[in-house]
Amino acid sequence: MTLWDLTQGTSATISAFAGSIEAGYRTRLSELGFYPGETIACVMAPSLGAPKLYRVNNTVYSLDDSIASMIEID
Amino acid sequence: MPPSSPTKIALIGSPNSGKSLLFNRLTGLNQKVANFPGITVDIGAGRSLVDSSTEYLDFPGVYSLKAISGEEKLAVDSFDKALDTGHLDAVICVVDATRLEKGLIFALQVLEACRRHNMPLLIAANMSDVLELHKIPLDTHGLAAALKVPVLSISGKTGIGLEQIPSAIASATAPTEAYAPTGDIITSDDALVHRQAQQLAKQYGPKGDLLINAQTRLDRFFLHSWVGGISFFVIMYLLFQSIFTWAAPIMDGVESLLQVIADLVLARVPAGMASDFIADAMFGGIGAFLVFVPQIFVLTLVVGMLEDSGYLARAAVICHKPLRVFGLTGKSFIPMLSSVACAIPGVYAARTVDSPCKRWLTYLAIPLMPCSARLPVYTLLIAAFIPAQKALGGLIGWQGLAMFGIYVFGIICALLVTAMVSRSSAELRSDLPFVLEMPPYRLPSWRPLLRNAWNRSKHFVTKAGKVIFIVTVVVWLLGYFPNQGASLGDSWLGTLGKWIEPVFAPFGLDWKYGVAILTSFLAREVFVGTLGTLFGIEDADENFVSLSQQIQDSGLPLSSGAALLVFFAIALQCVSTLAVMAKETGSWRLPTQLFVSYSIFAYLAALLTYQLVELLV
Ligand SMILES: Nc1nc2c(ncn2[C@@H]2O[C@H](COP(=O)(O)OP(=O)(O)O)[C@@H](O)[C@H]2O)c(=O)[nH]1
Numbered sequence: 001m002t003l004w005d006l007t008q009g010t011s012a013t014i015s016a017f018a019g020s021i022e023a024g025y026r027t028r029l030s031e032l033g034f035y036p037g038e039t040i041a042c043v044m045a046p047s048l049g050a051p052k053l054y055r056v057n058n059t060v061y062s063l064d065d066s067i068a069s070m071i072e073i074d
Numbered sequence: 075m076p077p078s079s080p081t082k083i084a085l086i087g088s089p090n091s092g093k094s095l096l097f098n099r100l101t102g103l104n105q106k107v108a109n110f111p112g113i114t115v116d117i118g119a120g121r122s123l124v125d126s127s128t129e130y131l132d133f134p135g136v137y138s139l140k141a142i143s144g145e146e147k148l149a150v151d152s153f154d155k156a157l158d159t160g161h162l163d164a165v166i167c168v169v170d171a172t173r174l175e176k177g178l179i180f181a182l183q184v185l186e187a188c189r190r191h192n193m194p195l196l197i198a199a200n201m202s203d204v205l206e207l208h209k210i211p212l213d214t215h216g217l218a219a220a221l222k223v224p225v226l227s228i229s230g231k232t233g234i235g236l237e238q239i240p241s242a243i244a245s246a247t248a249p250t251e252a253y254a255p256t257g258d259i260i261t262s263d264d265a266l267v268h269r270q271a272q273q274l275a276k277q278y279g280p281k282g283d284l285l286i287n288a289q290t291r292l293d294r295f296f297l298h299s300w301v302g303g304i305s306f307f308v309i310m311y312l313l314f315q316s317i318f319t320w321a322a323p324i325m326d327g328v329e330s331l332l333q334v335i336a337d338l339v340l341a342r343v344p345a346g347m348a349s350d351f352i353a354d355a356m357f358g359g360i361g362a363f364l365v366f367v368p369q370i371f372v373l374t375l376v377v378g379m380l381e382d383s384g385y386l387a388r389a390a391v392i393c394h395k396p397l398r399v400f401g402l403t404g405k406s407f408i409p410m411l412s413s414v415a416c417a418i419p420g421v422y423a424a425r426t427v428d429s430p431c432k433r434w435l436t437y438l439a440i441p442l443m444p445c446s447a448r449l450p451v452y453t454l455l456i457a458a459f460i461p462a463q464k465a466l467g468g469l470i471g472w473q474g475l476a477m478f479g480i481y482v483f484g485i486i487c488a489l490l491v492t493a494m495v496s497r498s499s500a501e502l503r504s505d506l507p508f509v510l511e512m513p514p515y516r517l518p519s520w521r522p523l524l525r526n527a528w529n530r531s532k533h534f535v536t537k538a539g540k541v542i543f544i545v546t547v548v549v550w551l552l553g554y555f556p557n558q559g560a561s562l563g564d565s566w567l568g569t570l571g572k573w574i575e576p577v578f579a580p581f582g583l584d585w586k587y588g589v590a591i592l593t594s595f596l597a598r599e600v601f602v603g604t605l606g607t608l609f610g611i612e613d614a615d616e617n618f619v620s621l622s623q624q625i626q627d628s629g630l631p632l633s634s635g636a637a638l639l640v641f642f643a644i645a646l647q648c649v650s651t652l653a654v655m656a657k658e659t660g661s662w663r664l665p666t667q668l669f670v671s672y673s674i675f676a677y678l679a680a681l682l683t684y685q686l687v688e689l690l691v
Contacts, residue, residue, distance in 0.1 A: 025507060031138045031179060032509070035268060043290045047299035051391050051404065051508055057175040057275070058286055060293070060512040062391045064404075067507030 003040060003054065004068035011041035012073035021070045033057045034071060080121065080129040082161060083243060086153060087168030088180050089135035090513045092200045096168060096230035097132040098522060100239070117152060125240060131156070139183040157191040164194040164243050171199035171212050171227065172514070175275035182267050185223065185249050194246040195223045196239070203229035205280055213278040220274060223249050231519060292515050296388045306392050309385065313414075314481070316376050324368035332361045347558065354610030355550035360542060360603060367531050370446045373415045375527040382518035386411070387510060394508055400489040401496020403427065404508055406436040410488070413443035416530070417651040420445075421658055431501060434664070435492045437655060441646045441668060442488035444481045447598040451642045452480055454602055457622035459635040484643045542603045545593050550607050562586075562612045581637040581684045582630070586612075595647045633687035637680040645676035 006012055014036050017026050033056035034040065043060060044053035051064040087093040101120030118132035133156075134149035141147035156162050167184045169177025181197055188195040197217075205212055205227075218225040224242050228235035296302050336357040343349040380386050386408050394404025402410075405427045413420030420440045427433040444452075460476045552567035562568055571585030578588040586608045594601035602621070609624045646652070652665040659665075 025509075027140060028137065029509070030268070031140070032511075033176065033179075033268075038268075043286075044293045044297055046297045046302065046391070048395060050297070050395050051510070053293060053297070053391075053512060055286060055290075057272075058173040059176050060286065060289065062387075062508070062510045062512055064394060064508035067509055070507075 001073050002069045003034075003042075003063070003071040003073055004052070004065050006040070006042035006045075006052070006054075006073065008042055008045040008052075011039055013037065013039050014071055015074045016072045018070040018072060025067065029067075029071070032061060033059070040073070080127050081163045082129050082131060084131045084133055084153070084156060084162050084165045085168060086133045086165060086184060087135055087200075088137050088170070088177065090511065091135065091168045091170045091177065092230045093132065093135055093168045095519065095522065096198070096200060096228070096236075097130060099230050099233065099236060100130050122240075124237075128240070131162075136180075138180060139187060154187075157187060157193060162193060164196065164246060166196045166198050166239070166243070168198045168200050171202050172204050172280060174199070174212070174279035175271050178271035178274050179267055181221075182271060185221065189249040192248045194243070194248050196242050196246045197221070197223060197225045198239070199225060199227045200230055202227040202234055203232045206234075210280040212280050217274065217278040220278070221249070289512070289514050293388065293512070296385065297391060302388075302392060306389060309380070309389075313376050313380070314478070316372055321369040321372040324372075325365050328368060329365050332357060332364065336361070347554075350554065351550060354554075354607050355546045360539070360546060361606070364535070364539075365450075367535060369449055370415070370534050371527050371531040373446050374530045375523060377412060377415050378523045378526055379518045380411075381408070382516065382523060384513045384515040387512050390510060391512075400493040401432075401435050402439065402489075402492055403429065403432045405510065406432060406439065409436050410439055410443055413440045413445055415446055417441055417443065417445050417648060418654050421651065421654045424658070434659075435496055437659070437664060438495060438668065439488040439492050441648070441651060441672060442484055442491065442644065444484040444643065445598075445648075447648065448484075448642055450599045450602045451594075452477060452639065454605075454622055454625070455635050455639055456480075457620075458625040458630070459632055480639050480643055483640070487644060541596050542600050545596060545600050546603045546607050549589070549593065549604050553608055562608065567608075580681055581641075582634040583638070587630075587634075587638070591641070594642075595645075596649055598642060598647045601642070632691055633684045636687045637684040640683040641676045641680035643676075644672055644679055646672040 001012070002018075003012075003014070014034060016036055017029075029035070034054075038056060041055045042052055043055045046052070049065065051062040052068060053060050053062050054068070055061075085093055085097055097118060097120070100122055102123045117134065120130055120132075122128035122130060133153050136146055136149050136153075138146075139150055139153070141150040157165075165184065165188055167181050169181050171177070177199075185195060187193075199212060199214060199217075202212065212227055214225040214227045224246050226235050226238055226242050228239070230236075296305055336353070339352060340349055343352060380389075389411075390404040390407045392404075393407040397404060397406055406424075408426065409420045409423040412423045417440050420443065421437065424433050424436045424440065427436050456473050456476045460473045462471065462473055464471050549567065552570070553562055553565045555566060557564055563572075567589060568585070571589045574588045574592065575585040578585075578591065583591075586605065589608065590601045590604040593604045605625075606621050609621060609628075646669050652669060655665045655668075656662045
């Protein structure tokens with residue numbers, strides 16, 4: 001399962017990053033709060049494949065499929 | 075303290091921490107305030123309003139001191155360099171108190187940097203007005219004790235706590251030890267910084283999800299599959315409508331005022347060359363352009379309002395998928411929308427597009443977006459060629475429809491160009507991931523918005539006005555001599571114009587339009603001024619007839635008018651845009667390429683339009 005598979009209103013804990021993710025993005029995502037062990041909630045999953053809104057700490061970010069599917073969840 | 079060596083205090087913070095507003099508040103300077111992540115990039119500087127021996131420096135907002143993108147690296151380097159060279163006396167780290175954990179991750183990095191450079195640090199927990207409103211406590215004393223640096227609870231919006239900044243700065247000392255709550259060895263490990271920030275936020279920070287819940291409810295509305303779609307179109311429609319309905323009465327006012335002044339002045343000047351100059355060049359040329367300033371004011375205001383409310387970030391989410399079809403990303407939406415006001419802020423806003431390829435493609439789209447400098451030309455031509463009648467039983471005016479059509483035409487051109495170019499190489503097709511912070515929804519702060527719109531209009535009048543003034547004077551001189559305005563066709567300008575006439579003859583335009591088009595390559599709105607001056611000289615009796623009426627009377631066919639509209643929609647006739655683009659991209663290569671290719675594109679498209687309309691009408 002990846003973050004992209006989370007449906008609206010559910011949450012999950014990040015387990016790992018996909019091996020293919022670029023190092024820079026991995027660092028940035030970690031700084032934003034997306035790092036293994038952190039619980040992420042999907043607050044909004046718009047239809048038509050638009051980027052989904054994820055909440056981490058007290059901030060909301062929108063991530064598109066290309067990046068959300070590189071973040072693995074338990 | 076001598077004025078040459080003020081105390082220099084750096085402001086640093088993540089995008090959307092409210093740093094710009096705070097900076098404005100402290101210095102009274104008019105920096106643009108924007109509720110979109112990453113919009114501040116240059117370092118602003120300004121003297122403190124309360125103490126002129128203190129200077130605040132506004133560093134670009136960054137998410138982290140470990141940069142990953144090129145722009146960000148420049149920003150981080152500028153801060154590092156300032157710390158290294160000892161130019162700074164203290165640092166204020168601005169964090170959004172409503173999202174303390176995120177702010178603290180950054181603050182801990184700044185704290186470490188200040189410790190290494192022995193630099194006094196103050197942490198400003200901003201937006202405390204929001205916390206107060208919801209009665210959510212924040213333990214600044216506890217936080218200060220834990221971090222061993224002063225922490226102030228402030229609000230850049232209401233001004234809470236700002237008066238304490240000078241004394242807090244004066245007593246602030248450089249952090250002496252790295253923050254390590256559990257006493258374990260100091261590491262720069264990301265995960266550790268995280269844990270620390272999380273613990274601190276949990277212990278001292280605001281509790282509860284109140285703010286996020288309200289935000290989520292709004293997001294579920296604005297991003298709902300059809301409610302969100304409809305609201306998107308309604309908001310864009312209102313934006314468009316506001317330019318015309320709100321600005322129209324002000325424009326009429328400016329026009330009447332100019333007319334009153336013209337009558338007053340001309341009554342006092344004896345007939346002759348001076349009066350000809352005042353009537354033709356001053357009121358005919360410059361007056362014609364001043365009328366459009368209200369539109370620019372309203373447009374800047376409305377775009378700024380949308381940006382400030384937080385809605386634009388949602389619009390970027392909505393547009394991400396559709397824009398991808400055209401080779402762009404959701405992040406291209408904000409620069410493109412800003413370009414509807416003016417391409418220059420659009421070019422600056424393109425910095426927020428983090429993928430270099432997508433940014434490059436966004437640059438291609440920007441000059442084709444229907445900017446407000448085109449508006450004078452569109453309004454003039456549409457008034458001259460499209461009857462002011464209503465269609466569909468009075469529901470839609472033909473003129474409004476034509477305006478809408480030419481706007482949409484520009485946008486379609488922009489998208490087609492990026493779609494085609496992005497498909498031309500694999501590199502341009504590639505995608506970078508889309509990660510965008512969703513700022514909280516906020517009621518716009520009116521004062522900075524109004525000030526920004528006012529400044530933009532003023533800038534437009536003074537900068538563009540200067541060019542227009544010089545051009546109209548030169549055009550007038552060339553057109554008035556050597557025969558004192560007796561015959562425009564035999565003037566110097568007439569001779570010159572006939573020389574270039576063949577270029578524009580294929581659209582059925584005479585040399586006067588040729589000259590106006592040529593001068594409009596400085597800036598589009600110069601077209602109106604030049605034409606106004608030329609018709610003014612030609613028109614022997616000095617009664618004021620509107621320029622559009624004069625164009626009608628001159629018998630220009632509809633096909634030529636349509637060709638002109640299309641030409642202006644595409645051609646990149648703006649020296650300022652080219653210059654800013656050269657500055658942003660670091661070379662004149664892209665601006666030169668765009669200038670040449672869009673000129674050719676515009677010419678061919680105008681030719682085609684002329685032929686088509688000739689065939690049909
Ligand atoms: N309620 C509240 N809003 C603020 C405050 N400071 C800034 N804002 C709003 O936060 C948004 C971002 O502010 P800005 O100064 O552009 O942030 P920057 O990106 O850090 O420069 C704007 O919509 C501001 O109106 C504050 O103290 N209280």
